[in-house]
Amino acid sequence: MRALICGISGQDGSYLAELLLGKGYEVWGSSRDAQGTGFLNLKKLGIYDKVRLVSMVPEDFRSVLVALNRSEPDEVYYLAGQSSVGLSFEQPAETIQSIALGTLNVLEACRMLNPSPKIYHAGSSECFGDTGRLSANESTPFHPQSPYAVAKSSAFWLVDNYRNAYDMYACTGILFNHESPLRPKRFVTQKIVSTASRIANGSNEVLELGRMDISRDWGWAPEYVEAMWLMLQTDNPEDYVIATGETNTLEQFVSAAFAYFNLDYKEHVKQNDAFIRPSELLYSVGDPSKAKEKLGWGARFDMQAVIANMIKGGIDDKG
Template sequence: MKTAVIFGVSGQDGAFLSRLLLEKQYRVIGVCRNTGNAFLNNLDLLNIRHRIELIPSSIGHFDHVKQIVQEYKPDEIYNLAGQSSVSRSFEEPVATFEGISMGTLNLLETVRTLNLPVKLYNAGSGDCFGNIKGQVATEETRFNPASPYGVAKACAFWQVAAYRDAYGIFACTGLLFNHESYLRPAQFVTQKIVKTACRIAHGKCSELILGNIGIERDWGWAPEYVVAMWKMLQQETPDDYIIATGTTISLEDFIRAVFQRLNLDWKKYVTTDHRFLRPSDIATIRANPQKAEDRLGWKAKFTGYDVARMMVEAELNIEGNQLGL
């Protein structure tokens, strides 16, 4: 039985990755800041909390990180911790940068000093590329981050690359573009759209207020993306990979797909407000995940249109369960 330690186990990706690893008969050690009931909802929704060994700790404390790795001697470590909202990073730039960059450095130093035969996955982001003016990003594209979140993720990426080259550590970064699911927090725009649209369909509200709906993104299905994370650590040689669908749609397209699933005309309910605009935003993001397909055998099955439909169906199912239907 392999052992995996997941830092940030309570988030969307941490929950789906835990489920995947449990299915593969791993022993899963989950690290999160708070192990109270309110913070473990994602694990409960997947009905896996009882199968994970939970540790209340923070990736920001080097001694804690080292102690956990030294005690459990995992085969694999997944770094999914840190603030994950681009919009929130503009409000909390210092905390965002420290949480992501220092947390990653703590893990790398732990692996280096303990000299264990462990494989490390680092959660990177398509936001590292930032504003590349609509060109299609590949692993060779120069970073140009346009948010505090993107800057922090770019820093972590280069930390991983530097330690891999200098010390021969098996460490890799997945440059994951937008990936969504019913486990996303409500402050993420995709989940805000889905939850509000469902409330409108049930007559509980009458308006959805958003910022710029003209932006274009590559939205994928999160449960697929954690498979790519796992596949990266099954390779003989560590490397970095873009993980995306290769299909870009506009936020307006996503909105339309959500409302169509509910048999509603989105134009009757959606309004825009400048208060929801970010200080800096990227018009179009495109990605080429060919390297992941060629070397990992990974390819996304679902595009943004599928994601919109599946998120609505999941929300309706969750609401039905809560009502006892």
């Protein structure tokens, strides 16, 4: 089996590459500049020399088609695109183009191939918006509240349209928040764990955050890429919510991260209104019942375990 991972340099792409290599796949990975990208995550996992790399600009249809023709994949995992909700408010056009137009180009290019590869599209829980303390499942209506969520919602419906219109094997994994030691430092979970670690090692800095009353469903990224692969192994393509089914506030996440180092977070954290987004989801939790029933997938790590794993993975200035 041969797979093309679009966006292989990111957290999910790197863990997915590791998983597929372990299953005997020939793994190809795309980046906008395969020659200039450092691929630090692949190197951290010790698999950089085991994957084949190709340059691909998702917004450029010809670039996508060339990458697909070179790799000739049986499976395509589209994980590329601007991935930060916060940054999407600052760069809405780039966010929507890289996600929605990128997804469209991949779908259209795959449709032209014979045979057409199976396609996994990385969806997002952000599409649901605030679910009002209800668990979101595959039937929950979308109410996107950020440019990122709007883009992901558009991409979801593109996948749905191509699946129905052209009988393509294409599906979306609607993933809730999932973390790991490979998370970029701009993500709040990485920021929290990194800062707590430095303070425990003697730093006098103060951790500044926005709202701490927001609730999120946090899982462990290496588990979530297993679900991606499982979705493409079924007889019929379907969309799945991937989540732990539990939610915690950001304050609870902060408290647990500092408690790991025997620190009281209240002595080291303050709120900064500059980090409050124009619109913010207060409550987010997923219902993974369908994935458990049809894929046999279930999250094994809760928030406490995720935090411990991030810290043990070396989330500090060295990482």
